[in-house]
Amino acid sequence: MTGRFAFRLVKECLNQKLKSMATRNVIPKHYTSSSSSSSASTSAVKPKPNIPHSSRKGRFFTGSTIGLVIAGGAYASTVDEATFSGWLFNATKVVNPLFALLDPEVAHNLAVSAAARGWVPREKRPDQQILGLEVWGRRFSNPVGLSAGFDKNAEAVEGLLGLGFGFVEVGSVTPIPQEGNPKPRIFRLRDQGAIINRCGFNSEGIVAVAKRLGAQHGKRKLDETSSTTVSTNDDVKHGGKAGPGILGVNIGKNKTSEDAAADYVQGVHTLSQYADYLVINISSPNTPGLRQLQGRKQLKDLVKKVQAARDEMQWGEEGPPPLLVKIAPDLSKQDLEDIAAVALALRLDGLIISNTTISRPEAVQSNPMSKETGGLSGKPLFSLSTDILKDMYILTKGKIPLIGCGGVSSGEDAYKKIRAGATLVQLYTAFAYGGPALIPRIKAELAECLERDGYKSVYEAIGADCR
Helix, strand or coil, rough: CCHHHHHHHHHHHHHHHHHHHHCCCCCHHHCCCCCHHHHHHHHHCCCCCCCCCHHHHHHHHHHHHHHHHHHHHHHCCCHHHHHHHHHHHHHHHHHHHHHHHHCCCHHHHHHHHHHHHCCCCCCCCCCHHHHHEECCCCEEECEEECCCCEECCCCCCCHHCCCCEEEEEEEEEECCCCCCCCCCCEEEEHHHHHECCCCCEEECCCHHHHHHHHHHHHHHHHHHHCCCCCCCCCCCCCCCCCCCEEEEEEEECCCCCCCCCHHHHHHHHHHHHHHEEEEECCCCCCCHHHHHHCCCCHHHHHHHHHHHHHHCCCCCCCCCEEEEECCCCCCCCHHHHHHHHHHHHHHCEEECCCCCCCCCCCCHHHHHHHHHCCCEEHHHHHHHHHHHHHHHHHHHHCCCEEEEECCCCCCCHHHHHHHCCCEEEECCCCHHHHHCCHHHHHHHHHHHHHHCCCCCCCHHHHHHHHH
């Protein structure tokens, strides 16, 4: 299939070249008809035209381009899909640095658009068996996911899952569309591998997101109906509602809303049918009053209302989606104890640890951008978020699945999160800097870490540093 595509591409390029030459009357002699050759022989010999230097450069460039296409087509026709997939991921290393030349938000929007249109590589290589695990009755091919904040409006779910993430989380989604905070609101701290953002839940709203997820869900169901493959295990489903990977939906509240619980309930009623898991985001530092919902009483009241809204809906055999809460890293020991107590008492399905931090670790203080207000993400957040993760694993006695998020930029980082108590891990900032090529590298490094220490699965390493 790849070879046929390459052949067609080369053929189209050559045809276009010949047409272009014909319009300029510069078709090579061996492409002319016999009649035109005869006519030319009877006419007077014309002097050889003086070809401008710039024209020669153009022809050289065109010829080089066609040569590259032919060479690429020849290469593609001789390899299998998996090898070609690896080549495409490596090729993104050339393109990704160009995004650094753009405004951060412009670059982000272009990246989402590219993924939405399928202009990103698609992973054809199966994940290593050691990375597979089951959580909430779903089979994850690997524990590495993309956190909320990248695809806020569920525009690129299929493309992002196709990159090889084990799961993708969209949002945060607010009930009513809102612009978020004024621009500029995203700032790079490249030397520190960090980003500061104060976007403020910019969202197209739940109606737009529900429409996109509904279309995706319908396509998935159609594919399942037309597929002749029969599952060999009815208890553990492979993939989720959006395709081969698992889809999480992160819901938030509007900035001007006076009833936070009503906003979250509305999100559940509208979006939960499309989600493999739901996340209550009460930890963004960019929405006034949001983090106050992490208090013991406030959190307990909120989770009860959201759970009731989810459970009152009609569900099939698979039941309602798991409900998680995403917390901040800027919490006291007492705050963590309160959250753990609520999570255990209400049998919460999971916690995501953590969101961005309003603190400024010493590593970033020398950067002028560190003075910007907003949440800090990336490498400087790793230690803080991992310490909070470890504390929460101990407080919840390992009874609740935790997703480790914050500063993951390598397989070793992901491994440390798992050893600190994470069942799954998420990244975002490192993906913004490293692009698609980062994903297979992190998965390969994580597998190496597990094998190096004698683990046969991700399960065996979860919470190893807490035992």
